[in-house]
Amino acid sequence: MTAGETPLDTLADFPAIPAGWAYLDTAATAQKPQPVIDAIARAYGETYATVHRGVYQRSADMTLAYEAARGTVARFIGAATPDEIVFVRGATEGINLVAHSWAAQQLKAGDRILLSMLEHHSNIVPWQMAAERVGAAIDVVPLTADHRIDLDAMAAMLTPQHKLVALAHVSNVLGSVLDARRATELAHRVGAKILIDGCQAVPRLAVDVAAIGCDFYVFSGHKLYGPTGIGVLWGRGELLAQMPPYQGGGSMIDRVTFAKTTYAPPPGRFEAGTPHIVGALGLAAAVAYVEGIGVERIHAHEAALVRDARAALSSLNSVRLFGPEDSAGIVSFAVEGVHPHDVGTILDEGRVAIRAGHHCAQPLMDVLGVDATARASFAVYNGPQDIEALVRGVERVTRIFG
Secondary structure, three states: OOOOOOOOOOHHHOOOOOOOOEEOEOOOOOOOOHHHHHHHHHHHHOOOOOOOOOOOHHHHHHHHHHHHHHHHHHHHHOOOOHHHEEEEOOHHHHHHHHHHHHHHHHOOOOOEEEEEOOOOHHHOHHHHHHHHHHOOEEEEEOEOOOOOEOHHHHHHHOOOOEEEEEEEOEOOOOOOEOOHHHHHHHHHHOOOEEEEEOOOOOOOOOOOHHHHOOOEEEEEHHHHOOOOOOEEEEEOHHHHHHOOOOOOOOOOEEEEOOOOEEEOOOOHHHOOOOOOHHHHHHHHHHHHHHHHHOHHHHHHHHHHHHHHHHHHHHOOOOEEEEOOOOOOOEEEEEEOOEOHHHHHHHHHHOOEEOEEEOOOOHHHHHHHOOOOEEEEEOOOOOOHHHHHHHHHHHHHHHHHOO
């Protein structure tokens, strides 16, 4: 931390982080604060019942809590109404839902989809599958010299044949932050819809889907200090209303006969079966926790950690850094002559947990000219001591491998 900056004092809120363990893999999944753990335990241990089905009081109470969680999420990201919030298993399912439901109606042979070089596989493969089904094509936006999505190149590439643009708000490898509003304006200029993958953005940036102007936005709860198995697809109300169901089953129906079935309006149309009730309550508790700290404070805290980590690692001659200087909460690097898996293993011996691999972004690894990187990612529970432990561990790597 630089002079005058005070780190967040939240480590005591996270019981799964023991003293002396530097957890630097939040981009993969965040640790859970006690209020989230308490909300989950209370829901299972005291108030549990099904939702949208029972006429008894506890079921009615749980239904109110579940729908209140939807409202909490809607307010958190600036949705117009809670009905624009679809609870899914995670961002991956949210993207697949749009790729199957929206694309099934809107894409045809000859249409084009625009992605970028830094996308997570979850924002590549579903679009490849959708394109293959209808005979559409995929174009890929290159990166700038400092590893951001090149929006000037995107502007030059877009044509009226492009029906969908899908981009990461923050890269899970590089921490590069997208100018989401400009990207949206460029997409809309040619009549394309735009989906933004907000997995790495929502935990560390203030997100307002109305201000961005996008058409779809997805994120996962477990990266936002919430439980696994719950995520969010936000879609414009008029778009969701036009989309057919993604899955069939209970809850998503209006009336079923063997002759014909009619479907519930959104968001119920897209939530077939018994939902992850407790997951939604845990996600709402996570949102409340983040709001209690303040997203702006979280961003400033992580930005300071990134600056200090990049400065310390760049002082080591054998370390190569990736991504922009102002990356959001994420620092990817390589140690010359050492596989990232070996870096991760040696760091683990020193009680430092990082991610090592291709990070589900193999096309990006090709652009960077490496098979994998080591990645340190920060959160509210990290502090200067974690950077010191990381640097000590990397110095040990360089000594071991000469």
